[in-house]
Amino acid sequence: MQNTLKNIGWQRIVIKVGSALIAPHRDGCSSQYLLSIANFIVRCRAAGIQVVLVSSGSVAAGAHLFNNVDSSSMTVKKAMAAAGQSEMMATWDRLFDFNTAQVLLTHADLCVRDRFESVRDTLTALLNNDILPIVNENDTVTTDKLKVGDNDNLSAMVASAAYADALIICSDINGLYTANPHVDKSATLIRDVARIDANIYSMAGGATSDVGTGGMKTKVQAAEKAVSHGINTYIVNGFSESTFNELLQGNNPGTLFHAIDNPMQDQTHWMKHTTKxxxxxxxxxxxxxxxxxxxxxxxxxxxxxxxxxxxxxxxxxxxxxxxxxxxxxxxxxxxxxxxxxxxxxxxxxxxxxxxxxxxxxxxxxxxxx
CATH class of the missing domain: 2.30.130.10 (PUA domain)
Structure with missing residues (x-):
């Protein structure tokens, strides 16, 4: 397996894990689906591949602590995020025998160039000291003007800041289908996407989970950001252990969006895809x-x-x-x-x-x- 891992060619990857994987029942964090993801991260690191984890889940993890409240209230959601963030981090820490670091970001930390460079420097320093960065949007303090809104797009911005080779976005289905497979049984999985255009976006429907905030459309948006920076992007089924075994063997278990041949220059990419x-x-x-x-x-x-x-x-x-x-x-x-x-x-x-x-x-x- 070690030789296969080396043949993948990754030096640094970003993996995004959504709320439905972390708190599937909104009654606190669960390791049910996280064990295989954690094992994948451990095996990547053992092969010399640096990993950045973008983890949703703070709101979903903290929701069960609030009774008889308006869960649609932005103030309540911020309180849920504050309460759930520590549980989410503690859950990940229990699954690793190495050091982790919490990195909370708002869009304001990325759309100002000096702060974007500061985030990049921090991620690099953590990785170079063998510490796993765990990134999440700072839902406790963010506002409509300052928020990214979903961790799919945040993961693409982090991947560009980290100069990642690959971005892996975990979903609740196997990848991008020609139609919503939960509704249309004739929908087929698209294995490779060389170019993201209006036709690709037309296949991306809304959210299929009632726990997370992102759907397939935000995942395709994230892929577009990443591939234009030269980053191969996978949308895969995070609920299936076989997904991560396939990735470790150099196979594509879902949909692979191929990096463009002539990536944008870093400053140009930041201006187009990160600034608001x-x-x-x-x-x-x-x-x-x-x-x-x-x-x-x-x-x-x-x-x-x-x-x-x-x-x-x-x-x-x-x-x-x-x-x-x-x-x-x-x-x-x-x-x-x-x-x-x-x-x-x-x-x-x-x-x-x-x-x-x-x-x-x-x-x-x-x-x-």
Missing amino acids: AQGELVVDDDFAMQKQSDNLLAPQDLVNVIGDFSAGEVVLLRKENGDKLAKVKSNYSSCLLNFVAEQDNDDLSEKLHDASAPILSNQFVPLGS
Whole structure:
């Protein structure tokens, strides 16, 4: 088995485990499905493969401690996460005879470049000291503006931050099917995906578990993020022990999304797939993107400013008809740009255009419509 493991070619992997595996009955954590996953991690590490574990489950683990409460309340869910996080970590610790580390993140820790680099440095330091990072979204403190929302997409962001070779996303079915196999008995498993397009997304339905927050669509979104960074991504059945034996033998037990041949540069990937647009700059439908980024947008091109953002935050540049042009950092706040957009004053436009900083920075990523 050792030789087979070495032939896989992995040096560092990220494995994402969902709430339904950790607390399948919402009455606390259970090792029922975690033993085979833990054994897989142990065997990978024994073969010299570094592992990062992205683990959901804090809300589901803490739910049984709250009686006669509105479980849909965001405040209650945060309290459940706070109560369940320690139980979730303790459950994993019982399954390993090596050191683990808790890494709690919000989207704000990833969409600011300095903080993203800090997360990367921390993960690298833990791995280089033979400590298993266990990552989860910090549900206790996160808000709508700061949250990723699901750990499928979080796992892809972590995989890119960690420079992983592979991302393994555990599901409650064998992978991506042509239709929902719980509903359509004629649905067939898709073994390999070379390109993620609208057709692939059309096959991804909603959540099939009543415990987790992510469904097949979020898993495909995560795969798209990962493969564009050069990371092979598997969606597999985490409830089946044979899944992990197959992976260790170098086989594909589910759906393999193949990494693209020419991965995005790290900065470009971060801007497109990790940052979240905090507002929108709207231009006329006849607006044409300039090749030179310092002339990307003139004051007179602005038709509308949507949202509340500060200077230096990422915004979406789009046309009035909804076509998305680019994600870009704004050098000015929404307050100032709103004022500019409302003016019909060539002198004001010229002054801003001639200012030391253009409206948009040279950090931008073109988007398709």
